[in-house]
Every structure is written in structure tokens, then in C-alpha cells.
Amino acid sequence: MRVEYINPFVESAFNVMREVLQCDVKRGELYLKSTSMPVMGVAAIVGLAGDVEGRVLFDMDKPTALKIASTMNGEDLASLDDLAKATITELANMITAQAVTKLHELGFRFDLTPPAIFTGENMEVSNQDVEALIVPMETPQGKVEINVAVRERA
Amino acid sequence: MKTKEDFPSINERVPEGQRADGTPFRILVVDDSMFVAKQITQILTSEGYDVVGQAADGLLGLERYKELYPNVDLVTMDITMPNMDGLTALSKIIEFDKNARVIMISALGKQDLVKQALLAGAKNYIVKPLDRKKVLERISHVLAK
Numbered sequence: 001m002r003v004e005y006i007n008p009f010v011e012s013a014f015n016v017m018r019e020v021l022q023c024d025v026k027r028g029e030l031y032l033k034s035t036s037m038p039v040m041g042v043a044a045i046v047g048l049a050g051d052v053e054g055r056v057l058f059d060m061d062k063p064t065a066l067k068i069a070s071t072m073n074g075e076d077l078a079s080l081d082d083l084a085k086a087t088i089t090e091l092a093n094m095i096t097a098q099a100v101t102k103l104h105e106l107g108f109r110f111d112l113t114p115p116a117i118f119t120g121e122n123m124e125v126s127n128q129d130v131e132a133l134i135v136p137m138e139t140p141q142g143k144v145e146i147n148v149a150v151r152e153r154a
Numbered sequence: 155m156k157t158k159e160d161f162p163s164i165n166e167r168v169p170e171g172q173r174a175d176g177t178p179f180r181i182l183v184v185d186d187s188m189f190v191a192k193q194i195t196q197i198l199t200s201e202g203y204d205v206v207g208q209a210a211d212g213l214l215g216l217e218r219y220k221e222l223y224p225n226v227d228l229v230t231m232d233i234t235m236p237n238m239d240g241l242t243a244l245s246k247i248i249e250f251d252k253n254a255r256v257i258m259i260s261a262l263g264k265q266d267l268v269k270q271a272l273l274a275g276a277k278n279y280i281v282k283p284l285d286r287k288k289v290l291e292r293i294s295h296v297l298a299k
Contacts, residue, residue, distance in 0.1 A: 074196075093261060
């Protein structure tokens, strides 16, 4: 997987989270994974199709999702209700939209699917034929992992 | 004794969301994201605007506009929505009321759609993530025209 696809996601995740959470976000070490990956508990997924194809997963545990949604709404949300889910979805939307703008400027053409949210325990994600690059982000609300698995269309 | 009247108060400023006579501007918020709709509503009500309606897609937004008309001053319209997208809803609202004031709410990276919307009669646009200052600035600017 070429790093040009990844950087826009890393940069925009960093920028958008810093902006909406109004705080410091630390970028962890990137790593590649070609086997299945555990999913922490709340995962927003956005699909990409076009010159590049694949998906981006925004993964965090439930307390982190709740804290992020609470911060973004400016009020304490007690449970992962519709509003909290809509908030995490919107976060995924904003990050991918900004990344895609950068990729379009680099000349890649593709479309996005609307984000979907998965919640549950002991979930795993696996990709065949495409490696996933994981970018951990440390926020005061907890860890968010951005898991990007994209490739050029053959 | 000094009373309140001796001090000019910044609180006497008319909130942006109100006309000089104190009546609020009436806004319809069309957005499929509960989070974004809530965020816009909070920003606007804090400045004295009256959010008279919310709709979760373009079709509902169009219906709501027709119901409210002429008691609505401005619409904020998301672009990507199920059932009817914001561009179609915009055209239909303008078909119904050629003086409608509609502001598009767009994710970054939809410049082409924003351009189409402006050509179709949208008065301005706001890019997400929403910034309170920008939202208020763009809306009061459109209403002042």
C-alpha cells in the first residue's frame, strides 16, 4: 500500500479531532497488519470505490466513544444512544471528507459510502488481499485507531 | 448609589438573531445528521434565532418549507441526504418561492456540488466541521441582504 493514500487520512484525523475536541491529539506509531484485527467496541466504517478502493475504519472503545460524543455535543451523554452514534458518524464523515479532498487534489478519483457504525464486543475485522495500516491517535478522551485498508484498482 | 442604568451594558446589544424590533429570524434546519442539526440549532438559538423547524431529509425539508411559508426567513440545507438530496430540495424550494434564502451545509471536498448549489440559487455555504463564528457570520450576512 502506498503511503500517499495514508497520509491524508492521518493528517485530517489529526486536524479534525484537534478542532472538534479542542485539545491536544498525539499521533502514535503506525503499523501494518495483514491478518485479522480486533475491533475495540465502537467502529465507524466508510467505504471507498474508484481509482482506489477499500475502507477506512475508525475504532475506539465504548467509554472513549461516549466521551468524544459528549465533548462534541458539549453535554454529558450517559449512553451510546442515537445522538451519540450520529456524533461519531459525523466525526468519521468530517475526517474522511477532508482526506478525500486532499486525495482528489493529488488526482485520485473515487466515491465514499455513508458511514456505518458497528457496536459490540469481541469483534474482529479482516481483509483479504489488502494490508491494513493502523494509525493510533491518543486523545484526552481515549485512544482512537484509524485503520485504513485501500489499494489501487487493478 | 450606582444603579444598573449608570453602566452601558454590552448585554443591551440586539442579538444577531433578532430584527431591530425584537422579533427573531425564523430558521428551518434540514440535515440528516442528528448531531449536526442539534449543533446548528444550539448555535442559532444562543444568538436569539428561532429554529422553527427541523427536517431529516430533502423531501421532508421541502414539505416543511411549504408548510411554514411565508413564516420562515432562512433554510440551512445539508447536501448529502437520503430520499432527496440537498441540491434537489434547494431547486424545488426556489421553484416554490423564488426569494427563498437557503444556505448549504457541506462536507469538505464537495466543491462541485457547492458550485452547482450556488448557481441554482443558494445564497451562501458553510463547510463542516461547523465553526460557531462562521455559521453566525454567514447567516447574518445573508439575512442582511
